[in-house]
């Protein structure tokens with residue numbers, strides 16, 4: 001147990017700065033509290049504390065019993081688990097589960113505020129061949145490199161994830177189908193011209209781009225999937241809108 005918010009030589013009294021922060025949060029006015037707060041330790045580093053305050057009457061006066069427990073380690077583990085639960089282990093991109101949750105939220109925002117929202121669903125062409133000729137490990141390396149190129153081609157606000165084995169989904173908030181198509185073509189061309197560490201290797205993608213039109217989340221993804229299928233049918237190495 002660390003005494004992060006009290007002077008070790010002051011028998012556990014809160015340092016005034018910490019107390020002022022808690023006071024500013026309304027602690028003195030709230031009778032019973034139990035919440036997690038960020039507080040600085042004695043070196044000024046932020047830590048997490050579980051704070052409980054209970055009203056007391058003692059010898060005719062009212063007061064509060066305030067306890068602080070350092071839960072920083074627990075918070076760090078929670079954060080690690082949260083990140084792991086939404087990340088694809090191979091590429092470090094978001095995983096399918098997270099993509100669904102995030103897309104659902106973006107759709108809610110669009111329904112409220114009415115801005116454009118588009119998605120790109122793309123799939124590597126003939127990826128099986130890469131696995132078959134160069135091995136599964138080389139295939140994994142290609143997937144990792146695809147994720148790096150993908151992030152390089154997108155804006156900070158775009159959300160890129162691995163949708164399936166060699167299939168990727170990008171959510172582009174505030175983007176029309178035309179803007180999303182440009183982004184998709186940027187990704188396609190960047191991958192095609194990437195300097196792959198295997199002789200003669202070329203990686204192309206086929207993709208479908210859709211703009212949200214008010215339907216369900218599944219219908220939205222299905223529409224991009226249909227276009228992706230058409231891109232494959234049309235000869236691959238292309239984006240369909």
Ligand SMILES: Nc1nc2c(ncn2[C@@H]2O[C@H](COP(=O)(O)OP(=O)(O)OP(=O)(O)O)[C@@H](O)[C@H]2O)c(=O)[nH]1
Pocket residue numbers: 090123124125126127128129131135136137138139140143164165166232236
């Ligand atoms: N190395 C590697 N391969 C994977 C992974 N996930 C899926 N695959 C492979 O991706 C390949 C997908 O093959 P197909 O669905 O036939 O598609 P394709 O060969 O890319 O052909 P088209 O999509 O029709 O252009 C399969 O060989 C899978 O084994 C992965 O995590 N690592």
